[in-house]
Amino acid sequence: MDAFVTRKKRKPEPDPALGAQPSVTNNTPEESTDLKLAILSSLHPALDQEMLLDILLAHDGNVEATSQTLRARLPKNSGTGNAVVAQSSLRSFAVNTSGSDFAPPSKRAKVLSRKGATLHLYDPIDISEHTPCTIIHNFLPAEEADSLLKELLEESKSFEKITFKLFDNVVSSPHTLGFYVGSYQEMQEQKHAYVYNGSRMADVRTLTPQLERVKARVQEAVNREIQERIRTRYGGKKLKFQSPGPWTPNAAFVNCYNGPQESVGWHSDQLTYLGPRPVIGSLSLGVTREFRVRRVLPQDDTSTTNVEAARDQSKSNDSNSDLAGQIAIHLPHNSLLVMHADMQEEWKHSIAPAQAIDPHPVAGNRRINITYRHYRPGFHPRNTPRCPCGVPAVLRVVTKKRENWGRYFWMCHAGNVPGKEACEFFKWAEFDDDGDPLGLGCGDARDERRKEAKKRQEIREREDDSGKCDAGGYKPATSS
Numbered sequence: 001m002d003a004f005v006t007r008k009k010r011k012p013e014p015d016p017a018l019g020a021q022p023s024v025t026n027n028t029p030e031e032s033t034d035l036k037l038a039i040l041s042s043l044h045p046a047l048d049q050e051m052l053l054d055i056l057l058a059h060d061g062n063v064e065a066t067s068q069t070l071r072a073r074l075p076k077n078s079g080t081g082n083a084v085v086a087q088s089s090l091r092s093f094a095v096n097t098s099g100s101d102f103a104p105p106s107k108r109a110k111v112l113s114r115k116g117a118t119l120h121l122y123d124p125i126d127i128s129e130h131t132p133c134t135i136i137h138n139f140l141p142a143e144e145a146d147s148l149l150k151e152l153l154e155e156s157k158s159f160e161k162i163t164f165k166l167f168d169n170v171v172s173s174p175h176t177l178g179f180y181v182g183s184y185q186e187m188q189e190q191k192h193a194y195v196y197n198g199s200r201m202a203d204v205r206t207l208t209p210q211l212e213r214v215k216a217r218v219q220e221a222v223n224r225e226i227q228e229r230i231r232t233r234y235g236g237k238k239l240k241f242q243s244p245g246p247w248t249p250n251a252a253f254v255n256c257y258n259g260p261q262e263s264v265g266w267h268s269d270q271l272t273y274l275g276p277r278p279v280i281g282s283l284s285l286g287v288t289r290e291f292r293v294r295r296v297l298p299q300d301d302t303s304t305t306n307v308e309a310a311r312d313q314s315k316s317n318d319s320n321s322d323l324a325g326q327i328a329i330h331l332p333h334n335s336l337l338v339m340h341a342d343m344q345e346e347w348k349h350s351i352a353p354a355q356a357i358d359p360h361p362v363a364g365n366r367r368i369n370i371t372y373r374h375y376r377p378g379f380h381p382r383n384t385p386r387c388p389c390g391v392p393a394v395l396r397v398v399t400k401k402r403e404n405w406g407r408y409f410w411m412c413h414a415g416n417v418p419g420k421e422a423c424e425f426f427k428w429a430e431f432d433d434d435g436d437p438l439g440l441g442c443g444d445a446r447d448e449r450r451k452e453a454k455k456r457q458e459i460r461e462r463e464d465d466s467g468k469c470d471a472g473g474y475k476p477a478t479s480s
């Protein structure tokens with residue numbers, strides 16, 4: 001029994017392509033878990049410790065429930081005999097984590113992770129069952145992936161760090177990035193109308209022909225994955241506020257992580273221009289890194305007004321970052337990760353600094369990541385509220401207070417501008433079922449979406465007529 005009580009940390013680094021097993025690393029020692037494991041081990045001696053721990057976590061640490069599941073699902077002789085039980089994934093022990101309702105986590109099915117621990121997932125089916133993501137390994141033909149990687153490594157030489165304000169300090173992100181859109185006209189719009197972290201983006205580029213070609217492939221795959229997710233995880237119906245039409249990316253952030261220490265801290269992607277329940281297609285090239293996700297948990301907070309609560313939330317120092325545990329998804333070269341509609345509002349993600357990395361034959365120590373996104377026309381800054389400071393308001397969702405959990409609001413963003421204080425501006429955001437803004441009195445988002453769809457249809461028809469339509473079939477809606 002002693003051998004179980006002092007369980008050693010394990011550093012997992014199996015090859016995802018080989019369908020490696022999930023594993024857990026502890027961030028803090030927790031003796032009671034070891035004791036529970038010892039009990040489970042004595043009841044189910046044929047099963048290994050890592051697997052028992054995974055299943056124990058799936059049952060929120062309840063030994064009896066874990067043991068019941070094991071008894072129900074394992075072959076009769078596996079608990080007492082010497083049979084070797086092979087376990088290639090968590091599938092047979094899955095708990096339902098379907099994300100179709102936006103409710104505080106305590107009211108939902110249990111998450112497969114726990115305080116202070118990181119669960120490492122490799123198997124695509126485990127990833128889609130236990131996180132709001134799906135992954136496709138070896139996404140592009142190998143030469144195409146290498147060629148895009150080479151092009152972006154070259155581009156990334158002129159990428160810059162972004163600077164923003166955090167707790168009254170001006171800090172820069174510990175990695176570099178570039179921003180790409182579909183046309184010259186969109187580039188001008190981005191430079192002059194959109195605001196990021198309180199500043200305008202000076203360096204906006206147009207998608208290279210390779211990024212355009214890959215975009216069409218990503219679009220096709222992401223739309224397939226969205227439908228699959230709706231069918232298998234959302235009960236056959238898109239989420240409330242999720243955009244109903246096909247996902248049509250029109251912008252891409254390209255991130256470069258040069259060496260193991262470059263990273264991105266815990267965050268959710270800004271909803272301001274993507275709207276609620278956005279989907280993002282994220283292609284990784286070069287060095288394998290860990291993409292970590294964790295569920296956002298409500299905190300008990302004491303703020304009395306909505307403005308105070310909104311400010312507290314935007315200044316949240318992530319003190320509860322480890323309460324639900326973390327899941328690490330390993331992103332190897334040429335893998336496409338789809339962040340589904342249940343991701344941004346309910347989970348945070350990060351790229352953790354790495355202790356060590358395996359150099360990539362083309363990229364050396366560098367990792368390139370492309371996140372394709374759809375900027376919704378209804379969320380163009382001309383259509384959304386502007387606060388008295390003159391900075392377009394940012395769209396956020398309540399994730400701190402249980403009360404109003406999941407409600408969206410607009411707030412002043414000047415607090416993120418170096419040298420500026422935020423004003424009192426606060427407005428609840430209202431959307432129709434498809435996530436289009438309601439009641440802003442400044443442009444009809446539905447009309448904008450109809451116009452965009454019509455334009456796309458016209459382009460498709462023109463291409464059909466001239467017999468030029470390719471397999472992806474997508475051209476940027478606003479390309480001239």
Ligand SMILES: O=C(O)CCC(=O)C(=O)O
Nearest residue numbers: 253255269291351369371
């Ligand atoms: O590098 C990644 O995989 C994630 C990047 C990311 O989170 C972002 O661009 O918002």
Ligand SMILES: [Fe+2]
Nearest residue numbers: 267268269349
């Ligand atoms: Fe992100």
